Amino acid sequence: MSLSTQRPSSFFGEAFFNSTETYIHPTAFVDPRARLGLGVKVGPFCTIIGNVTIDEGTRLYAYVALGFPAQALGVKESLGTIHIGKNCEIREFASIGASRYETGTTRIGDNCYIMNYCHVGHDVIMENNVTLINNVNLGGHTYVERNAILMANSATHQFCRVGKFAALAPYSGIRQDLPPFGLFSGQPAQFSGLNTVGLKRAGFSRDTINALKYVAKLFYQDKLMLDKIKELIALRPYAQDEQVQEFIQFIETSTRGVSRRALHEQTPETSHQE
Numbered sequence: 017m018s019l020s021t022q023r024p025s026s027f028f029g030e031a032f033f034n035s036t037e038t039y040i041h042p043t044a045f046v047d048p049r050a051r052l053g054l055g056v057k058v059g060p061f062c063t064i065i066g067n068v069t070i071d072e073g074t075r076l077y078a079y080v081a082l083g084f085p086a087q088a089l090g091v092k093e094s095l096g097t098i099h100i101g102k103n104c105e106i107r108e109f110a111s112i113g114a115s116r117y118e119t120g121t122t123r124i125g126d127n128c129y130i131m132n133y134c135h136v137g138h139d140v141i142m143e144n145n146v147t148l149i150n151n152v153n154l155g156g157h158t159y160v161e162r163n164a165i166l167m168a169n170s171a172t173h174q175f176c177r178v179g180k181f182a183a184l185a186p187y188s189g190i191r192q193d194l195p196p197f198g199l200f201s202g203q204p205a206q207f208s209g210l211n212t213v214g215l216k217r218a219g220f221s222r223d224t225i226n227a228l229k230y231v232a233k234l235f236y237q238d239k240l241m242l243d244k245i246k247e248l249i250a251l252r253p254y255a256q257d258e259q260v261q262e263f264i265q266f267i268e269t270s271t272r273g274v275s276r277r278a279l280h281e282q283t284p285e286t287s288h289q290e
Contacts, residue, residue, distance in 0.1 A: 032057050032075070047083070053102070066094030066114050071126070073103040080106050086116040086138030086156065101126035101144065113138040116156065125162070137174065149186075161196065163218065179266050181218065183211045193270045195235075196263055197228050201279055207236045208279035220259070227254040231263055236278045242267060 031039045036055050040046055044062040053072035058064065062076050066083035076082065083098050085091045096115025101124055106112070110130050115121055116138045125144035130136065134148045137155050143162035148154070152166045155174035160166070164178045167186040172178065179196030188205045197215065199208045210232055215225050230252070234245045246264060249255050267274050 028060070032059060050083075067097045068100070069097070070100045071102040074100055074106070075104070076106045077108045077110075079109045081109075081111040082106075083114045084111070086113050088116050088138065088156065091116055091138075096120035096122070096139075098122045098124075100124040101128065104128045104130070106130045107132045107134075110134045110136075112136040113140075113156075115139050143180070163214070165214070173272075176272055177266075177270065180262075181211055181214050183214060192273045192275045193266070195266050195274055197259065198232065202277075204275065204277075206275065206277040206279045207232070223254060224257055224259050227252070227257050227260050228263065231260055235267070236276055239276050 028041065038052050038054060038056050040058040041060045041062070043060045044058045046058060046064045047066055047068065049066065050064050050068040052070050055073045056070050057075040059076055059080070060078045062078070062080045062082070064082045068083050083094050085094050094114040095118050098112060098114060099121060103126060104124060107130060109132055112122060112124070113136065120139050122136065122138060122140055124136070124142045125146065127145045128142055129147045131148060131150045133150055134152045135154065136142070137158065139157045140154050142160045145163045146160050147165040149166065149168045151169045153171040154160070155172050155176065157175045158172045159177045161178060161180035163180050164182045166178070166184045169186055170184045170188045173191040176190050177193040178184070179194055181197045182194045183199050184190065184194065184205060185199070185201035188201050189203050190200070190205045192204070194200055194205065197211055199211050200206065201208050210225070210229055212225060231245065231249065234240050234248060242264070249260060254260055
């Protein structure tokens with residue numbers, strides 16, 4: 017990983033989109049403390065402040081603001097560190113805030129896609145392959161697990177956690193944790209079904225998807241206590257399915273709580289099988 021240096025190019029398109037070299041547009045500002053990996057691209061009028069590390073292959077499009085002080089009363093300077101992983105796409109006018117604390121960090125994983133005007137608050141952690149569609153706002157300390165997708169104009173309260181492969185619908189907001197694998201919609205967001213499209217695309221087996229449907233039914237429709245759910249799951253052949261166990265563990269370890277509100281309550285006759 018090399019220290020960042022400005023490398024003007026007379027042909028922006030070629031340098032930004034086609035070259036394998038690290039490139040910083042001459043109108044961008046990059047803090048001397050920042051470290052850019054091979055092939056990182058910094059577009060026009062971007063600003064990078066503070067102790068920032070960007071891994072190889074990541075691209076910052078025009079007007080990205082990275083590392084400004086945390087949006088918290090009393091914070092006047094860029095604190096902590098920011099780490100952005102490999103092959104991320106950070107689109108126009110997105111902003112990623114620095115930590116609120118000297119020893120804190122804001123961290124973006126590999127292969128994340130952050131679209132126009134998104135705001136990633138201070139001390140947010142995003143795992144790999146997360147997608148934020150236009151105008152998403154993540155409150156401070158939000159934790160987003162891998163392969164989650166937050167759709168346009170959605171938002172999280174600070175300290176919320178979003179489970180892996182969860183999908184939050186446009187214009188939705190959360191103030192509690194979202195368990196993995198589900199679709200959520202509304203203000204505040206309610207469960208509206210399993211994210212079957214995302215799970216199939218990721219290669220989840222039919223047995224695993226049906227197992228998750230059954231567990232979601234017990235939790236959101238039947239609204240059973242967690243101990244009873246675990247008791248019923250133990251009787252099923254998929255009791256040790258890794259994804260089923262992750263769903264249970266997520267709920268058990270939630271610090272903000274998990275809402276059981278469901279947008280479309282199923283009828284007792286609705287099968288959980290495909």
